[in-house]
Amino acid sequence: MEYTISDRAKKVTLGLALVGLVLLVIGFFSQKDFVYAEKINDHAVSIKYNGKAGTDLQDQLKEKIKQKMHGYKVDFHDAHAHHDNHTENHHASEESESEHETLHASTGSEHADHAAHHGPTFVWDVHLDHEETAENHGGHHESGADQLVSMVESGEISFADKGNRRFWSNLLVNGFFFFGISLGALFYLALHYATESGWGVVLLRIFEGIMSAMPIGIAVLLVVLIVGSFGGHHIYPWMDPEYTDPNSAHFDPIIFGKKAYLNLPFFWIRALAYFATFYLFLRWFKKKSRQEDREGGTESHFKMYRRGALFLVFFAVFSSTMAWDFIMSIDTHWFSTLFGWYVFSGIWLSGMIMVMMVTLYLRKRGYLPYVNESHIHDVGKWMFALSFLWSYLWFSQFMLIWYSNIPEEVIYFTERIENYKILFFGTFIVNFFFPMVFFMSRDTKRSAGYLIVIGLMIFVGHWFDVFNMVMPGTLFDQWELGLLELGMFMMFLGTFVYTVLRAISKAPLLQKNHPYLEESKHHEF
Amino acid sequence: MADKVIYAMYDDDDTLMNGAKHLVKEGVKVSDVYSPMPLHGIDPIIGVEPTRLGIAAFLYGLTGTMLAIIGIRYMMIIDWPMNIGGKPNFSLHENMLSFVPIFFEFTVLCAAHGMAITYLLRNKTLPGMPARNPDPRTTDDKFIIEIKSSENAHIEDKKLSDLIKSTGFIEIEEKKY
Numbered sequence: 022m023e024y025t026i027s028d029r030a031k032k033v034t035l036g037l038a039l040v041g042l043v044l045l046v047i048g049f050f051s052q053k054d055f056v057y058a059e060k061i062n063d064h065a066v067s068i069k070y071n072g073k074a075g076t077d078l079q080d081q082l083k084e085k086i087k088q089k090m091h092g093y094k095v096d097f098h099d100a101h102a103h104h105d106n107h108t109e110n111h112h113a114s115e116e117s118e119s120e121h122e123t124l125h126a127s128t129g130s131e132h133a134d135h136a137a138h139h140g141p142t143f144v145w146d147v148h149l150d151h152e153e154t155a156e157n158h159g160g161h162h163e164s165g166a167d168q169l170v171s172m173v174e175s176g177e178i179s180f181a182d183k184g185n186r187r188f189w190s191n192l193l194v195n196g197f198f199f200f201g202i203s204l205g206a207l208f209y210l211a212l213h214y215a216t217e218s219g220w221g222v223v224l225l226r227i228f229e230g231i232m233s234a235m236p237i238g239i240a241v242l243l244v245v246l247i248v249g250s251f252g253g254h255h256i257y258p259w260m261d262p263e264y265t266d267p268n269s270a271h272f273d274p275i276i277f278g279k280k281a282y283l284n285l286p287f288f289w290i291r292a293l294a295y296f297a298t299f300y301l302f303l304r305w306f307k308k309k310s311r312q313e314d315r316e317g318g319t320e321s322h323f324k325m326y327r328r329g330a331l332f333l334v335f336f337a338v339f340s341s342t343m344a345w346d347f348i349m350s351i352d353t354h355w356f357s358t359l360f361g362w363y364v365f366s367g368i369w370l371s372g373m374i375m376v377m378m379v380t381l382y383l384r385k386r387g388y389l390p391y392v393n394e395s396h397i398h399d400v401g402k403w404m405f406a407l408s409f410l411w412s413y414l415w416f417s418q419f420m421l422i423w424y425s426n427i428p429e430e431v432i433y434f435t436e437r438i439e440n441y442k443i444l445f446f447g448t449f450i451v452n453f454f455f456p457m458v459f460f461m462s463r464d465t466k467r468s469a470g471y472l473i474v475i476g477l478m479i480f481v482g483h484w485f486d487v488f489n490m491v492m493p494g495t496l497f498d499q500w501e502l503g504l505l506e507l508g509m510f511m512m513f514l515g516t517f518v519y520t521v522l523r524a525i526s527k528a529p530l531l532q533k534n535h536p537y538l539e540e541s542k543h544h545e546f
Numbered sequence: 547m548a549d550k551v552i553y554a555m556y557d558d559d560d561t562l563m564n565g566a567k568h569l570v571k572e573g574v575k576v577s578d579v580y581s582p583m584p585l586h587g588i589d590p591i592i593g594v595e596p597t598r599l600g601i602a603a604f605l606y607g608l609t610g611t612m613l614a615i616i617g618i619r620y621m622m623i624i625d626w627p628m629n630i631g632g633k634p635n636f637s638l639h640e641n642m643l644s645f646v647p648i649f650f651e652f653t654v655l656c657a658a659h660g661m662a663i664t665y666l667l668r669n670k671t672l673p674g675m676p677a678r679n680p681d682p683r684t685t686d687d688k689f690i691i692e693i694k695s696s697e698n699a700h701i702e703d704k705k706l707s708d709l710i711k712s713t714g715f716i717e718i719e720e721k722k723y
């Protein structure tokens with residue numbers, strides 16, 4: 022049976038994408054502004070901020086700078102309170118430069134007076150003096166001022182991000198999440214062929230439709246990676262040549278040690294290999310199944326059977342290395358061998374939920390006469406089982422690192438628990454307990470209501486899982502959930518679902534010459 | 547009470563399923579079906595109630611979790627607290643994460659064993675128990691429907707045998723108990 026997108030579906034999905042785009046634009050331009058830093062000399066840095074932050078937040082930032090610049094005596098002087106939000110960078114620097122001399126002599130009481138008059142915008146002159154007992158002086162290659170500037174620039178000290186980190190991180194989160202959904206569908210299709218399964222034949226065209234939306238994810242990831250490679254954002258620290266240059270002030274021996282794997286040429290070879298492999302297999306599978314429709318026989322089927330097994334071989338390697346390259350390398354110092362499987366389980370599960378949602382929708386509209394309760398139940402079982410696989414890997418990674426408590430490993434979770442506590446544990450609770458409690462029973466796995474409500478919650482939960490993987494390494498404690506995040510997610514979701522439905526409408530919903538079609542039609546247990 | 551039991555044997559599971567459906571539709575009470583493999587969908591046809599093994603499994607699992615918690619609390623916290631890798635076992639709550647694998651394993655152990663033993667007991671098929679199937683061929687490639695006359699007193703003998711005849715069995719046997 023042919024499927025054509027109804028006007029309503031078109032309006033809903035594209036409308037969702039459009040509303041998402043509007044929210045994204047509003048969110049993007051209403052972001053909090055960030056902190057600039059400029060070095061004046063080795064002992065003085067000018068920090069400027071032209072957003073809106075109250076006295077409390079400013080004091081917190083001061084405390085933070087003091088903490089980070091441990092070993093230095095830090096003095097703050099309010100150079101000038103700008104009420105003009107459009108302060109140009111160079112303009113401000115000139116101003117603070119000129120005021121630097123006069124304010125250097127400002128006394129503590131004056132400083133307190135100034136503090137009472139904090140407006141929304143500030144320019145601080147920060148003076149850094151070595152404490153008289155500073156014992157680690159000899160070991161420093163860089164001056165305190167350089168350190169402070171680099172910390173501000175990397176986003177370690179800030180109210181929000183520099184270089185639109187938030188935007189780029191979100192683009193990475195959504196790009197990877199929706200790329201993963203298509204990849205999960207492609208993987209399952211290959212698995213279905215490689216294992217010569219029969220039950221799911223009536224669903225295969227839905228898998229095909231979902232994997233057809235992969236170009237969206239590929240394109241977005243490519244944009245993120247290309248801009249990153251040219252230094253447009255700092256999501257991947259190892260892409261910054263300064264860290265691997267032994268003569269640089271920012272030289273990072275750990276990243277340098279990983280240079281053999283994490284370097285741009287090799288990274289791009291890998292990234293292009295992933296995309297090319299996945300996309301070519303995708304195209305090939307689609308072509309073959311159409312050919313089977315036309316010609317019949319078992320020749321295409323056995324070709325797909327062998328090619329499916331071959332794909333699994335590639336996927337076994339690439340799914341892990343892809344997770345390391347795209348996600349794990351954000352926290353370049355950290356490593357976990359389990360990470361690839363953990364990401365993969367999330368990918369597979371998100372793919373399965375998408376399959377379930379599309380199937381339920383099409384079935385409701387009467388397009389899938391051969392999909393019966395048992396098929397729905399089986400996909401439901403996958404959702405249940407994969408939630409457990411994901412939880413198992415989540416917990417294994419967490420528990421082993423928590424237990425051994427090695428600083429270089431545990432930092433990953435310390436950051437997440439300190440700054441993302443609710444999200445971090447919330448994701449686990451939603452993604453583990455909800456499926457466990459609600460999908461344990463046979464009846465709920467056959468009920469569209471349960472599947473949709475709980476399924477969507479887990480779906481969003483897994484979006485947050487990707488969020489948790491990316492944000493702590495890019496935005497640190499500066500993350501936010503606002504219109505930007507919501508808008509971008511809606512935009513991606515709408516576009517993705519529309520693309521999937523359009524891809525499904527391009528081919529008959531039933532693979533009429535699949536050798537196991539009869540078995541699948543009579544699937545019952 | 548003297549009871550007459552009729553065993554109708556089939557060589558195909560579909561024939562048996564259709565036959566059973568037909569008999570039940572005509573008001574015959576089929577007391578049991580013997581088969582070498584699980585026949586999916588036979589339970590609702592002959593009116594077997596849904597199994598309660600799942601509930602039993604849950605209770606066994608819960609017992610296992612409780613036992614594991616009590617055991618760990620006694621062994622690792624109260625009786626002999628140890629300091630493992632800088633994580634002293636002075637509190638169950640704080641070390642809960644490291645005990646989760648034990649909770650899990652013991653839960654599975656208890657649920658699986660409890661369930662298996664209950665199943666064997668309930669079916670009276672513990673090792674060494676006498677076989678209850680009427681014909682050894684039902685463990686190979688034949689299927690049997692069991693009909694008790696005491697449960698079908700409301701149907702005339704003549705009509706009952708006609709009904710059974712129409713189901714396409716290959717062999718029939720009557721036993722008196």
